[in-house]
Amino acid sequence: MTGKPDVLIVGAGAIGGFYGAILKKAGCTVSTVLRSDYEVVREQGIRITSPLGELSFQPDHVYREGDLPDEAPDFLVLCVKVLPGVDRVSLVAPWMGEKTRLVLIENGLDIERELADAFPDNPLISCLAFVAASRTDAGVIEHKAYGKLVMGRYPDGIDENCQQLSQLFTEGGINIDLTEQVVGERWRKCLWNTPFNPLSVIANGADTRTILETEGGEELIRAMMREVMSVAAAEGYPMDESLIDQNIKGTWKMPAYKNSMALDYLNDRPIEREAVLGNVVSIARRHGISVPHLNTVLVTLKMRAALEGRE
Amino acid sequence: MTGKPDVLIVGAGAIGGFYGAILKKAGCTVSTVLRSDYEVVREQGIRITSPLGELSFQPDHVYREGDLPDEAPDFLVLCVKVLPGVDRVSLVAPWMGEKTRLVLIENGLDIERELADAFPDNPLISCLAFVAASRTDAGVIEHKAYGKLVMGRYPDGIDENCQQLSQLFTEGGINIDLTEQVVGERWRKCLWNTPFNPLSVIANGADTRTILETEGGEELIRAMMREVMSVAAAEGYPMDESLIDQNIKGTWKMPAYKNSMALDYLNDRPIEREAVLGNVVSIARRHGISVPHLNTVLVTLKMRAALEGRE
Structure with missing residues (x-):
């Protein structure tokens, strides 16, 4: 060349x-x-x-x-x-x-x-x-x-x-x-994206601040992050528990922010549901790990898509 | 008189x-x-x-x-x-x-x-x-x-x-x-209402058939019903596990049905979120019972209400 x-x-x-x-x-x-x-x-x-x-x-x-x-x-x-x-x-x-x-x-x-x-x-x-x-x-x-x-x-x-x-x-x-370890880096990015992106869609386009300020919101995000972490660990990419605090604190410091999945949803564009959330739940299932919070969000997104005739 | x-x-x-x-x-x-x-x-x-x-x-x-x-x-x-x-x-x-x-x-x-x-x-x-x-x-x-x-x-x-x-x-x-035991009867009715009503709202007004037919939908409903049952039992109102099957089978037999909470939501009327779901989660918390599926739905409904300026 x-x-x-x-x-x-x-x-x-x-x-x-x-x-x-x-x-x-x-x-x-x-x-x-x-x-x-x-x-x-x-x-x-x-x-x-x-x-x-x-x-x-x-x-x-x-x-x-x-x-x-x-x-x-x-x-x-x-x-x-x-x-x-x-x-x-x-x-x-x-x-x-x-x-x-x-x-x-x-x-x-x-x-x-x-x-x-x-x-x-x-x-x-x-x-x-x-x-x-x-x-x-x-x-x-x-x-x-x-x-x-x-x-x-x-x-x-x-x-x-x-x-x-x-x-x-x-x-x-x-x-x-x-x-x-680029796959490990994907898991680290998903520690934030997998909870926040789909939740913002379920909440009809809520921004990060609305999600965290809602009663029980931060707690729910933390629970979802713990689930992502346990799946990542089973895949060979353990993360330090303190990353959850770091992510939450960092998000509180940002101005209210609508993530790209929320914007896609609000603009009637398809969302990367499987890449960001569905694949995590599938991997969890393969390992026999229970991810009830992630799964609830995934299935309700599917119901909505079914209702909208998108799948 | x-x-x-x-x-x-x-x-x-x-x-x-x-x-x-x-x-x-x-x-x-x-x-x-x-x-x-x-x-x-x-x-x-x-x-x-x-x-x-x-x-x-x-x-x-x-x-x-x-x-x-x-x-x-x-x-x-x-x-x-x-x-x-x-x-x-x-x-x-x-x-x-x-x-x-x-x-x-x-x-x-x-x-x-x-x-x-x-x-x-x-x-x-x-x-x-x-x-x-x-x-x-x-x-x-x-x-x-x-x-x-x-x-x-x-x-x-x-x-x-x-x-x-x-x-x-x-x-x-x-x-x-x-x-x-009218309170026990309320728990039996909530065995159906607490899962189906809020889920239909989260799914933007999905009917019973859409909820059950979505991949993972019936499983999610069953998981929510098990959570309701465990809270009811802690309150002194145990139910037979077979009631879940009965409820699910009965719902499959009904024509597709939009429940009243779904209709309230679609018509911009307030929904009985706390009476049907929030109180169950509060009681679970009092007993130290984990209800992750119910809680995820509750918190996302609150986020949506916050976004709509309803609370």
Whole structure:
């Protein structure tokens, strides 16, 4: 390989567009595969407002889902939401070459396995994004704050592919935490997300402050966090009990905040229920661990989805 | 006392209007205390459609909340919903005479105590209604089916007051089950109501079929029923475990059914959250019994109410 690598972003919403812009800034060739925003991005590129300065860019190629690629990319960065109706394997399959490194920047737990199984010979890099960004219009992204990626090889380790990708993001202006245990990091992130995100949906879009201030609310969040912790420990990722206090105290200090799942729900977009909550309950079941609080929230979300004809 | 007794119905919605009509048919003098429907009922009485035949009637007196009574009734039948903002003691206090028997036809658990404490010298008769009736317009009630009352002296026993009232309802065409343990009967009714009613609200008005058919739904209902049972047992009202199966099977056999709490929620009316669910969780706490499923539903309902500015 000579020069900077070819990158293909699949799913260039807020996350994909933002991190694609960073890689473009680092000098990569960056193309995108789009669905709804295809026409707009083809014409005017991806427009980004950001405290990091000018990030708007015109992708080198703009593909539509189903197009056939010119050639396989060095890095395929998958940023679609993890939803039951979205077959991520079929989505990336046409673009995967022999040497393509597959990169996930996606939320949730146990979301790598099916891709690792489908492409056993391609290195799989798993990333967690800590970023506040949203798509405000077709091809328009507002990056508000943060941007750090936690990154590691799936299922564990740090290899030269991670090193290379990390280097590119760093050149683009983003902090990277390389980790030997990216799955453990997913559990740590879920310690917060798995309680707060679904509860905010059940409570019709309640913000963090409303959730904590409601009588019994903080106690319920703590109980759900203890359940997440016990499942993580059974999976080989024990966490220190003090992390619960840290998470709760940190949340009290933040301004009232509506998480992305709450916003998805309020805007009639599908929510990543299984990736963030359902998979945790399934893993708990496999280990014979009782998670009554998590399960109650999961099943009531399913009832609501059934009522809305969403499943 | 000569002839049939004087009855005062406080809160003549669907329940109060219907049972008032029954007592009128039995020959009682029946007056009403109304809030929103006062003007309409004063002009055109209470209109009722019912499979039992013609039940519409003109109350002997139509009072408004805050009016002073001509004289205290023999039976004061309280039929308002049990809500945190409704002070039932103040509501009935002006109408209570020395010999007035206080009758509750209301849902929920542990709803008698504050009235028993406030009027220790008046017999308190507690009733559970098994009736499908709704108020379709001001002063207009649609009685669809059923009508049985389960009735007993609070906190237990059957006395001559129960006998007399039972006789009157029977003459009016209603089946009465007199019980020595009316509180135990409340627990049996809550075995169904406490799981199904709040869950239907959390699921945005899901009917019984949607709740049971959702993956994990029946299991969740069963877990909540087991929690209700364990609290009831600690209170001295053990139930046979087979009642859970009976309740579940019975519900599968019914057509899809939206319970009254679901309808209240969908119509922006306040729900009897504390009477049906919150009191069960409080009693569990008093006994040190863990009720994680019930508590999760309770707290999420509170979050939603907080978000809607209802508390």
